Amino acid sequence: MKQKFIEFMRGRYGTDELNQLMSIVSLVFIIPTFITKQSLFVVLGYMLIGYTLFRMLSKDIPARARERAAFLQLKNKILRKNNATKQKIEQRKDYKFYRCPNCKKELRVPKKKGKVRITCPHCKTNFEKKT
Numbered sequence: 001m002k003q004k005f006i007e008f009m010r011g012r013y014g015t016d017e018l019n020q021l022m023s024i025v026s027l028v029f030i031i032p033t034f035i036t037k038q039s040l041f042v043v044l045g046y047m048l049i050g051y052t053l054f055r056m057l058s059k060d061i062p063a064r065a066r067e068r069a070a071f072l073q074l075k076n077k078i079l080r081k082n083n084a085t086k087q088k089i090e091q092r093k094d095y096k097f098y099r100c101p102n103c104k105k106e107l108r109v110p111k112k113k114g115k116v117r118i119t120c121p122h123c124k125t126n127f128e129k130k131t
């Protein structure tokens, strides 16, 4: 039986992080519908399971690998943005954050220094702010 399964999966994509996430999300969609009897989420859940199975059994490995790469890129982008926001919240006690009027990059300036002249390190624009 195990050998037959191994034989069946040969040349197929298998699973990855995207499939794992879609499996969890599909369960999140399906399980509450046993109580609420909402059919919309059940349909979404089964569609996700269907797509997960399609990806697992797919023999077009390069296409699945591209989907995985796009998923990981998006995931990393979200995690990086989350980290940056978290860091900014932690630093809010000691720093003020301004946007450069020219290039719109965010700049960090120490708090309670009075009126300061800020030079943007990216485009060298000068502007004054009270910290």
Ligand SMILES: [Zn+2]
Pocket: 100, 101, 102, 103, 104, 105, 120, 121, 122, 123, 124, 125
């Ligand atoms: Zn600038």
